[in-house]
Amino acid sequence: MSRKLSRCDFLKVTGLAVGGAAVARSGLGYAATRAPEIPTPGLIFGKEHTMDKPVLVTYATRAGSTAEIAAAIGETLTARSFRVEVKPVKSQPALAGYVAVILGSPIRMGNWLPEMVKFI
Ligand SMILES: Cc1cc2nc3c(=O)[nH]c(=O)nc-3n(C[C@H](O)[C@H](O)[C@H](O)COP(=O)(O)O)c2cc1C
Structure with missing residues (x-):
C-alpha cells in the first residue's frame, strides 16, 4: 500500500535528513581535531x-x-x-x-x- 507524500511532508523529511547530516558531520569534525591527554615527549x-x-x-x-x-x-x-x-x-x-x-x-x-x- 503506497501513500502519496505531500510537498510539506517531503520538505520536512528532507530538512530533517539534511539537518541530521550536518549535525553528524560537525560532530565528526569535532572528534577529528579533539586533543585527548597523551604523552608528547621532547x-x-x-x-x-x-x-x-x-x-x-x-x-x-x-x-x-x-x-x-x-x-x-x-x-x-x-x-x-x-x-x-x-x-x-x-x-x-x-x-x-x-x-x-x-x-x-x-x-x-x-x-x-x-x-x-x-x-x-
Ligand atoms: C577521526 C579521524 C579522521 C581521519 N581522517 C583521515 C584522513 O582524512 N586521511 C587520512 O589519510 N587519514 C585519516 N585518519 C587516519 C590518521 O591520520 C592516522 O590514524 C594517523 O596515524 C593518526 O596519527 P596520531 O596517532 O599521531 O594522532 C583519520 C583518523 C581519525 C581517527
Missing part, C-alpha cells in the same frame, strides 16, 4: 655530534603514532651522524639554530591538525 638524539647544528623534528599528534614516527626519524638521522631534537609542535619551538626542520602531522578529515597549520 627528545634529543646525537648529543655526541657537538660540532653540528641540530635538525628539528616537530610533530602534532592526537593518538601518539606521529610522536613515535618523529622519534624514529630522530633515531634514523642520528644513526647518520645528525644531531636531532624532537619536539611537540604545541611547545611552539623556535626555529633559530637548526640546520633543517621536519614537520609531521596526521591527516584528519582531509586536513593537517590545526596546531601544525598554525605553526606553518
Whole structure:
C-alpha cells in the first residue's frame, strides 16, 4: 500500500535528513581535531655530534603514532651522524639554530591538525 507524500511532508523529511547530516558531520569534525591527554615527549638524539647544528623534528599528534614516527626519524638521522631534537609542535619551538626542520602531522578529515597549520 503506497501513500502519496505531500510537498510539506517531503520538505520536512528532507530538512530533517539534511539537518541530521550536518549535525553528524560537525560532530565528526569535532572528534577529528579533539586533543585527548597523551604523552608528547621532547627528545634529543646525537648529543655526541657537538660540532653540528641540530635538525628539528616537530610533530602534532592526537593518538601518539606521529610522536613515535618523529622519534624514529630522530633515531634514523642520528644513526647518520645528525644531531636531532624532537619536539611537540604545541611547545611552539623556535626555529633559530637548526640546520633543517621536519614537520609531521596526521591527516584528519582531509586536513593537517590545526596546531601544525598554525605553526606553518
Ligand atoms: C577521526 C579521524 C579522521 C581521519 N581522517 C583521515 C584522513 O582524512 N586521511 C587520512 O589519510 N587519514 C585519516 N585518519 C587516519 C590518521 O591520520 C592516522 O590514524 C594517523 O596515524 C593518526 O596519527 P596520531 O596517532 O599521531 O594522532 C583519520 C583518523 C581519525 C581517527
